[in-house]
Amino acid sequence: MVEEMKLASPRTLRILGGLSAVMVVIALVLVFLVAPQERTMGEVQRIFYFHVGAAWIGALAFLVALVTGTLYLRSGKTQYDLISLSSVEIGLVFITMVLITGSIWARPAWNTWWVWTPRLTTATIMWLVYLAYFMLRGAVEDPNRRRRYAAVYSIVGFASVILTFISTSILADTHPALFFGANSPQTKGDAPLAPGMRPAFFFSLLTFTVLYITFLLYRVRLEVLREHVEALKARFLTP
Amino acid sequence: MPTETPNTLAYLVAGYIVFWLITFLFVISLVARTRNLEKDIQVLRTLMEEQKEQSEDSRKPQEQASYRPLPSDRR
Numbered sequence: 001m002v003e004e005m006k007l008a009s010p011r012t013l014r015i016l017g018g019l020s021a022v023m024v025v026i027a028l029v030l031v032f033l034v035a036p037q038e039r040t041m042g043e044v045q046r047i048f049y050f051h052v053g054a055a056w057i058g059a060l061a062f063l064v065a066l067v068t069g070t071l072y073l074r075s076g077k078t079q080y081d082l083i084s085l086s087s088v089e090i091g092l093v094f095i096t097m098v099l100i101t102g103s104i105w106a107r108p109a110w111n112t113w114w115v116w117t118p119r120l121t122t123a124t125i126m127w128l129v130y131l132a133y134f135m136l137r138g139a140v141e142d143p144n145r146r147r148r149y150a151a152v153y154s155i156v157g158f159a160s161v162i163l164t165f166i167s168t169s170i171l172a173d174t175h176p177a178l179f180f181g182a183n184s185p186q187t188k189g190d191a192p193l194a195p196g197m198r199p200a201f202f203f204s205l206l207t208f209t210v211l212y213i214t215f216l217l218y219r220v221r222l223e224v225l226r227e228h229v230e231a232l233k234a235r236f237l238t239p
Numbered sequence: 240m241p242t243e244t245p246n247t248l249a250y251l252v253a254g255y256i257v258f259w260l261i262t263f264l265f266v267i268s269l270v271a272r273t274r275n276l277e278k279d280i281q282v283l284r285t286l287m288e289e290q291k292e293q294s295e296d297s298r299k300p301q302e303q304a305s306y307r308p309l310p311s312d313r314r
Contacts, residue, residue: 037244044247047254054258090265097261104254108247218269225276232283236290 007224008217016214023207027053030200047105049200053208054094054101059161060212061091062130066158069151078227081147084154085137086219090212092130099127110174118171119164126160133157 008016031049038045064087072080102120103113114120136153140146168175193201 039244042244042247044250044254046251050255050258093261093265097258100257100261101254104250104257108245108250215265215269218273222269222273222276225273225280229276229279229283232280232287236283236287 007221013214013217013221016210016217020207020211020214023203023210027200027204027207030203034196035200036194036196041109044105044108047101049204050208051098051101051105052201053204054097056205057208057212058091058095058098058126059165060209061087061094061216062126062154062158062161064216065091065154069154072147072151073155078147081151082220082223082227083216084151086216086223088130088133088154090215090219092127092134094208094212095123095127095130099123115174117173117175118167119173119175122160122164122167126164129157129160 027049031046035046035049037043065084068080068084068087071077072084102123106115107113133150133153137146137150140149167173
């Protein structure tokens with residue numbers, strides 16, 4: 001089944017890698033040279049652009065895992081499981097980034113490294129849920145059963161992403177609700193982005209999306225190679 | 240009354256260092272794992288070739304041993 005999978009050519013990967021690098025440089029220029037300095041927090045607020053970008057990628061990666069997990073359960077094609085696994089790994093890397101950079105930002109902004117607010121609590125739960133995804137995969141020996149369990153887990157685990165996303169809208173939180181539920185009475189009210197900050201913010205989101213696609217293609221290639229090694233080992237060991 | 244903007248540059252630098260560190264570690268891990276697997280494939284292919292050659296070599300003497308001259312050969 002994996003043999004049927006069409007992989008990105010090395011040329012495509014190189015182009016995407018180059019494009020990602022260029023976009024990251026432009027995003028950094030926009031963040032540091034174009035976006036205005038925030039008055040109350042000072043320079044540290046510039047973490048926001050990459051912090052939200054990484055969070056967006058985490059959510060997108062887990063959504064891709066949910067979709068490919070569903071497709072695997074419907075079709076039984078191994079390629080969907082490989083994409084799902086790769087996407088969860090990338091999502092976990094980016095969510096780790098979000099938690100650490102958020103904590104660094106919290107120190108000068110809230111005068112503490114960590115507070116168990118609804119957003120931080122649900123984000124930590126989400127991180128743990130997806131960390132457990134790898135434990136689950138490692139615990140099941142039978143490949144078909146492992147893929148099936150992982151697919152179901154990636155679907156169920158997505159509830160933690162939804163919970164993290166809506167937490168600031170339904171519960172009182174120090175995190176501002178930027179878009180969804182920004183005017184809800186539970187939140188701290190409207191937190192609009194200054195017009196000067198918008199190009200850096202939206203371009204960072206786009207950059208992180210391209211970066212995610214690049215990482216995903218490389219990561220899927222790695223997983224296909226692993227399947228190939230397993231197939232060769234099986235052939236070699238069969239008398 | 241206007242408030243003074245705090246100097247939080249050190250935290251900004253720390254945040255971006257963490258970001259780049261994690262990104263580079265992930266990229267390095269991707270490259271290392273890919274290289275290891277490519278090496279594994281190479282080794283397995285070589286082993287399979289050797290195994291194939293060995294099985295061909297071991298078949299040859301058997302073929303020679305099982306050779307019985309036909310009466311026409313004696314002439």
